Amino acid sequence: MNIWEGVYNNFKEVPVSGKGFDDERWVNSLLRKISDCLSVKKEEAAEILSTDGTLLPFLAAVLNTTLDRINVLDLGGGLGIDYLRTIRAMTAKKKINYYIIENEKVCEMGRKIFKNDKRVKFYTSFPENLRVDIAYINSSLQYLENWEDCLYKMFNYKPSYFLFTDLSAGNIPTYATVQNYYGSRIPYWFFNINDIKRLMEKMKFKLLFKSVYERTFFGKKQIVSQRNFPLRYQLRNACNLLFYKSKV
Secondary structure (H helix, E strand, O other), rough: OOOOEEOOOOOOOOOOOOOOHHHHHHHHHHHHHHHHHHHHHHHHHHHOOOHHHHHHHHHHHHHOOOOEEEEEEEEEEEEEHHHHHHHOOOOOOOOEEEEEEHHHHHHHHHHHHHHOOOOOOOOOOOOOOOOOOOOEEOOHHHHHHHHHHHHHHHHOOOOOOOEEEEEEEEEEOOEEEEEOOOOOEEEEEEEHHHHHHHHHHHHHEEEEEEEEEOOOOOOOOOOOOOOOOHHHHOOOOOOOOOOOEOOO
């Protein structure tokens, strides 16, 4: 079975079916990840970080040396796996406010898991009256129909940095497609990376860092499997992008 199928102009054209991210399989996978992370001993915390999972903890640790408290907005942050990775990898003050935007079911579970931790909060929509230092988007922008609007909403929180990890962007056209996920057909974007850069430049953010994100398919790190697509639409690897707020 192909992971992705079809080339469409927008999400409205994509033939969608199934429960998608409301499916129990997806929720259970989030639970397994957070349970594994919570079970790691404090002195072994570094072992929960893969190479690609260190970017947010690293950025937060650097900012922690100059700020009394770090504020992070995580769009599509699941049950808080990157929050745990961040606080466990940082060796300094760990003064942090971490805001996660997710669907209702995930937020309900996240609030129960972290009921005794006031540093992390879950929201089903963009909260009001926030000011953040880092706007963080890990493997979620490609699932947002109105992704540009979402970035502008995050921009309104006046972050100093935008960090994208596992972003499906490269030297390809921007197009929508179907992602097959265990019986569900989910709408999904592949981006022309220059479309992302142009929008960030409109918001006065400059690209500071870019790297390849190595994805794992069927238990093995490999390039994005799109052999069923015309060559011009094939993306070999996802990427990580870090933008910073320009002062000019």
